[in-house]
Amino acid sequence: MTGLVPNARSHLIEASATLAISATAAKLKAAGLDVVSLGAGEPDFPTPEPIAQAGIEAIEQGNYRYTAAAGTPALRQAGTEWLKSAFGLEYDKSEVMVCAGAKAALHMGLTAIVEPGDAILLLAPYWVSYPTLVTLAGGTPIIVEANPGRSFVHDAETIEAAAKKHNAKGIIANFPNNPSGAVPSRDDVHALVDLCIRNDMWIVSDEIYSTLLYDDAQHVSPASIPGGRDRTITVAGFTKSHTLTGWRTSFMAAPKDIIDTAARLQSQVLGNPCTISQAAMLKACQQPMPEEHQRRMAAFTERRNFLVEELNKVPGISLATPRGSFYALIDIRPICETRKITDIEACTQILDQHYLALVPGSAFGIPGFVRASYAADMDSLKKAVERITAWASNS
Numbered sequence: 529m530t531g532l533v534p535n536a537r538s539h540l541i542e543a544s545a546t547l548a549i550s551a552t553a554a555k556l557k558a559a560g561l562d563v564v565s566l567g568a569g570e571p572d573f574p575t576p577e578p579i580a581q582a583g584i585e586a587i588e589q590g591n592y593r594y595t596a597a598a599g600t601p602a603l604r605q606a607g608t609e610w611l612k613s614a615f616g617l618e619y620d621k622s623e624v625m626v627c628a629g630a631k632a633a634l635h636m637g638l639t640a641i642v643e644p645g646d647a648i649l650l651l652a653p654y655w656v657s658y659p660t661l662v663t664l665a666g667g668t669p670i671i672v673e674a675n676p677g678r679s680f681v682h683d684a685e686t687i688e689a690a691a692k693k694h695n696a697k698g699i700i701a702n703f704p705n706n707p708s709g710a711v712p713s714r715d716d717v718h719a720l721v722d723l724c725i726r727n728d729m730w731i732v733s734d735e736i737y738s739t740l741l742y743d744d745a746q747h748v749s750p751a752s753i754p755g756g757r758d759r760t761i762t763v764a765g766f767t768k769s770h771t772l773t774g775w776r777t778s779f780m781a782a783p784k785d786i787i788d789t790a791a792r793l794q795s796q797v798l799g800n801p802c803t804i805s806q807a808a809m810l811k812a813c814q815q816p817m818p819e820e821h822q823r824r825m826a827a828f829t830e831r832r833n834f835l836v837e838e839l840n841k842v843p844g845i846s847l848a849t850p851r852g853s854f855y856a857l858i859d860i861r862p863i864c865e866t867r868k869i870t871d872i873e874a875c876t877q878i879l880d881q882h883y884l885a886l887v888p889g890s891a892f893g894i895p896g897f898v899r900a901s902y903a904a905d906m907d908s909l910k911k912a913v914e915r916i917t918a919w920a921s922n923s
């Protein structure tokens with residue numbers, strides 16, 4: 529016994545709810561049970577071959593040494609071109625850096641702007657890691673309650689009231705949204721930027737799902753709105769669209785002094801993002817693959833439509849049509865109320881009794897809902913609907 533323990537601050541770091549569910553599901557699977565896991569947010573398609581090949585070539589050509597902390601000049605340049613062609617964003621190479629995934633970019637960005645105790649608004653439903661990332665940066669997460677009645681897109685008045693009440697220093701916006709699939713209109717993004725200008729707030733814009741859009745939904749980056757660019761940290765990349773999940777890559781675009789600060793931080797804690805992965809990301813920038821993208825979106829659309837149609841037939845359950853990303857945020861409030869259970873208890877029942885892994889809405893600040901990822905094949909989704917139906921009809 530040494531008496532040595534992790535420090536007090538370490539208790540502020542929560543374990544990821546989605547990873548915990550996936551781990552339980554994996555355990556049940558390993559025990560031989562037919563578990564359907566819709567917990568993880570990872571596309572079921574492989575990394576496109578040309579991108580994977582670029583990584584292989586990097587190794588074969590000895591391109592695996594340290595790079596500059598902010599990424600290779602070629603990739604930073606390619607990043608500025610991709611941000612412009614994909615989202616109309618005008619950045620200089622010095623305003624774009626490469627990070628080891630969107631998560632790392634959010635951490636670097638928040639660490640560069642948050643002063644101790646700063647209030648940072650999180651719009652529920654929010655991605656599970658935001659509260660901890662804000663806390664780690666020294667800030668105080670302030671949750672703005674979800675607005676299911678407005679398709680999970682907050683009105684500017686509500687956000688501004690919270691900003692004033694808490695004297696907020698910034699806001700994290702995530703559209704298309706995980707877990708709701710919400711995509712705001714251009715007017716809503718405009719109103720968000722305007723209120724941030726009025727209240728002199730930062731916008732940390734997590735746009736990791738920005739190319740995963742359905743029907744007529746369009747992605748509008750806050751940095752593309754007049755007055756937005758100078759107060760926005762844009763985080764984007766190919767993690768979800770091109771299955772660069774395990775490669776750990778992303779772009780952060782922001783005013784130069786923020787990028788310089790984040791690059792200094794990155795140089796101290798990481799050195800540089802993986803050199804081989806940077807070669808793969810460069811390929812993703814240089815070789816747009818419209819057919820591959822269409823093929824993926826067609827599959828996601830079929831799955832989304834299936835879930836919307838089938839789940840809305842189940843008494844006590846409803847699902848608003850997601851407009852982006854690959855998540856279904858399923859409203860089970862009527863069943864929770866009748867049975868006097870929480871969404872967490874509901875997820876435990878669904879996993880233990882029906883072998884279906886879903887994530888409780890509470891993890892995203894929206895109790896009474898559960899999230900299903902439809903980055904899964906149709907057979908799994910059909911089983912999932914059968915199992916949710918069986919759970920819902922068990923009285």
Ligand SMILES: Cc1ncc(COP(=O)(O)O)c(C=O)c1O
Nearest residue numbers: 569629630631655706734736767
């Ligand atoms: C909204 C959101 N932001 C960031 C991330 C993390 O992405 P990355 O794997 O690039 O770190 C995820 C992954 O699930 C996400 O859903």
